[in-house]
Amino acid sequence: MDISVIISKLAFYPIAAVILIAAILVVSLRNVFYAALSLILCFLGVASLYLLLHAEFLAGAQVLIYIGAISVLIIFAIMFTKDISHQYSSGTLLYRVSVGFVLFLLFLVMTAAYLLNAWTHAAAGGTGVSITDIGKMMLSTYLLPFEALSVLLLAALIGALFLARKEER
Amino acid sequence: MLEKFIPISFELSVSVLAFLLLLLDIFGVRSKRVFAAVGIIGLILTLPLTNHMWGMHATLFGGAYVLDGMAVFFKVLFIFITLLIFLFSLDFLEKKFEFRGEYYSMLLFVCLGLMLAVSSADLLTLFISIELISLPLYLLAAFEKKNKASSEAGLKYFLLGAFASAIFLYGISMVYGTVGSTKFVDIITAAGKMNLYASPVMLLGIIGLLTGLGFKISASPFHMWSPDVFEGAPTPVAAFISVAPKAAGIAIIIRLFLLSMAAPQVQPVWVLILLLLSAMSMTIGNLTAIPQKDFKRMLAYSGIAQIGYVLLALAAATTLGIASAMFYMILYAFTNLGAFGVLMLVTRMNGSSSISEFAGLSKRAPALALMLLLSLLSLAGIPPLAGFVGKFYLFLAAFQHGGLLFKIMVLYAILNSVVSLYYYLGVLKVAYFDPPADEGTVRVPTSSGLALFLCGMTIVVLGILPPLSTWVVNITQSMGLSL
Numbered sequence: 001m002d003i004s005v006i007i008s009k010l011a012f013y014p015i016a017a018v019i020l021i022a023a024i025l026v027v028s029l030r031n032v033f034y035a036a037l038s039l040i041l042c043f044l045g046v047a048s049l050y051l052l053l054h055a056e057f058l059a060g061a062q063v064l065i066y067i068g069a070i071s072v073l074i075i076f077a078i079m080f081t082k083d084i085s086h087q088y089s090s091g092t093l094l095y096r097v098s099v100g101f102v103l104f105l106l107f108l109v110m111t112a113a114y115l116l117n118a119w120t121h122a123a124a125g126g127t128g129v130s131i132t133d134i135g136k137m138m139l140s141t142y143l144l145p146f147e148a149l150s151v152l153l154l155a156a157l158i159g160a161l162f163l164a165r166k167e168e169r
Numbered sequence: 170m171l172e173k174f175i176p177i178s179f180e181l182s183v184s185v186l187a188f189l190l191l192l193l194d195i196f197g198v199r200s201k202r203v204f205a206a207v208g209i210i211g212l213i214l215t216l217p218l219t220n221h222m223w224g225m226h227a228t229l230f231g232g233a234y235v236l237d238g239m240a241v242f243f244k245v246l247f248i249f250i251t252l253l254i255f256l257f258s259l260d261f262l263e264k265k266f267e268f269r270g271e272y273y274s275m276l277l278f279v280c281l282g283l284m285l286a287v288s289s290a291d292l293l294t295l296f297i298s299i300e301l302i303s304l305p306l307y308l309l310a311a312f313e314k315k316n317k318a319s320s321e322a323g324l325k326y327f328l329l330g331a332f333a334s335a336i337f338l339y340g341i342s343m344v345y346g347t348v349g350s351t352k353f354v355d356i357i358t359a360a361g362k363m364n365l366y367a368s369p370v371m372l373l374g375i376i377g378l379l380t381g382l383g384f385k386i387s388a389s390p391f392h393m394w395s396p397d398v399f400e401g402a403p404t405p406v407a408a409f410i411s412v413a414p415k416a417a418g419i420a421i422i423i424r425l426f427l428l429s430m431a432a433p434q435v436q437p438v439w440v441l442i443l444l445l446l447s448a449m450s451m452t453i454g455n456l457t458a459i460p461q462k463d464f465k466r467m468l469a470y471s472g473i474a475q476i477g478y479v480l481l482a483l484a485a486a487t488t489l490g491i492a493s494a495m496f497y498m499i500l501y502a503f504t505n506l507g508a509f510g511v512l513m514l515v516t517r518m519n520g521s522s523s524i525s526e527f528a529g530l531s532k533r534a535p536a537l538a539l540m541l542l543l544s545l546l547s548l549a550g551i552p553p554l555a556g557f558v559g560k561f562y563l564f565l566a567a568f569q570h571g572g573l574l575f576k577i578m579v580l581y582a583i584l585n586s587v588v589s590l591y592y593y594l595g596v597l598k599v600a601y602f603d604p605p606a607d608e609g610t611v612r613v614p615t616s617s618g619l620a621l622f623l624c625g626m627t628i629v630v631l632g633i634l635p636p637l638s639t640w641v642v643n644i645t646q647s648m649g650l651s652l
Contacts, residue, residue, distance in 0.1 A: 118367045143230055144229070145294045148294070151281065152301045156304055158275070159271075163311065
């Protein structure tokens with residue numbers, strides 16, 4: 001077996017463990033600020049997985065957008081909000097147990113389905129998609145969703161400005 | 170050169186119009202009437218484009234976009250819906266300071282998303298167009314910034330909508346993992362060879378997709394948001410939300426499931442889910458509508474029930490099923506907009522939407538009371554009106570499917586229609602027999618009056634001209650049921 005394949009196989013499990021632990025911390029930590037920091041760790045793990053899959057561009061985008069922009073925004077929002085450390089009750093014990101039970105069943109079903117599934121594999125041995133390919137695809141095959149996305153972003157931008165604007169009168 | 174753009178000319182003109190309205194704002198146009206007028210004229214000018222597109226069957230952008238009879242049909246319907254909302258908004262906005270040019274641009278962005286969604290033949294394009302429908306609608310629901318209920322409606326719609334979109338996207342990823350492509354053409358081929366026992370993830374993918382779509386068309390059990398959002402959102406926006414995303418959702422279900430996953434290997438799965446959604450929507454919609462005191466909430470629950478009837482016909486997965494669903498979406502749109510329009514004019518002054526506002530409407534504004542009568546009786550499915558013809562075809566499509574389960578479901582749906590008559594008639598009783606609380610007549614402005622007249626005419630004409638519904642069947646058959 002190729003040495004790089006062995007390395008990526010070896011690297012997968014620690015990274016997956018980090019992602020899982022970070023994700024559990026995000027939902028279980030009582031301090032919202034720490035939860036946001038765990039979210040960054042989780043995103044970092046996902047970015048490393050992209051690297052293992054030879055999707056360098058995706059890994060870079062993940063770091064830039066999710067860690068650089070979104071997480072920082074979340075942290076800003078936390079710091080600007082008063083009383084954020086307020087403890088919210090998450091329902092009665094019966095409610096929590098039943099929700100946990102349903103989610104556990106869902107987890108079992110999905111795990112079983114994922115293990116049994118005949119997945120369609122991308123062409124084996126590929127070294128991933130280069131940025132050039134992505135750029136070409138965005139302006140050919142995926143031109144329509146790309147353009148629709150820019151209209152969507154514009155609409156979101158205008159809407160956000162509208163909601164945040166102070167009425168002058 | 171220009172011929173190349175004909176298949177996407179509706180989308181191009183609507184986006185140009187949306188940007189034009191934004192530019193008008195920048196160049197200092199302050200009159201809201203100018204925005205509405207430009208929008209209305211622009212939308213009417215796009216209608217002749219239908220001439221060039223009718224009968225066309227084009228596939229663009231590497232199979233991501235399809236223009237066929239069904240797409241054109243729904244696009245024209247969306248233009249009419251947007252036109253009516255523009256006409257209603259013209260009067261509604263007069264008293265509202267915070268509504269300006271961007272309100273109309275947002276409506277047009279939604280219209281663009283709707284048009285793209287019914288033409289999408291690729292899951293990625295479909296997802297983005299659904300987002301393009303939803304995002305401006307979240308904002309529009311929260312547009313009345315001074316009104317707490319409106320902000321709450323926007324926030325609720327946004328949070329639940331984002332959740333539904335995530336599930337939809339998860340469903341897409343599972344279908345992609347099993348099929349190996351996001352294009353509907355490839356899904357058709359893969360579905361024909363699929364063995365669901367070996368690909369259980371496809372099953373989960375279908376459930377995810379239908380959960381996301383079920384939310385957008387507010388089918389039960391994914392309907393929780395709709396009564397609260399309708400109640401809080403500005404009335405023209407609530408009217409828009411009550412018809413446009415539902416019509417688009419039905420079109421998407423037709424293209425994604427009835428046309429792309431028609432192979433017997435996967436068909437039973439989504440037929441069963443559609444039947445389940447249909448039964449739950451009819452039951453919960455009709456039973457919860459009965460005790461409602463608020464007209465908008467009642468219409469929300471009635472809309473849930475109506476979607477239940479349409480899903481029943483779609484579950485039959487036949488040409489007649491598709492045709493009847495398409496026909497029903499026209500009359501549902503005009504009927505529901507008519508009911509919302511009456512509410513908007515009656516309660517424009519105090520902003521309440523309680524059913525008791527209609528008290529003595531037959532004396533205060535006989536024309537509005539007549540319009541309310543027409544739309545509610547049509548929703549209930551009373552014979553000379555469009556609602557009867559529409560429901561007749563929906564139930565016929567399900568009945569002709571032949572299975573015993575479908576026959577029982579049709580009986581159940583008829584029973585539900587009878588139940589629904591109770592709450593529709595309850596509103597009419599208030600409008601016709603209760604003494605008016607306020608003696609003043611209700612002023613009907615020209616534009617809203619024109620819109621209501623259009624709705625009323627459609628309800629009556631579609632009802633007394635049954636050939637029109639056979640016309641829709643013919644269109645559907647001429648589509649050849651292909652992508």
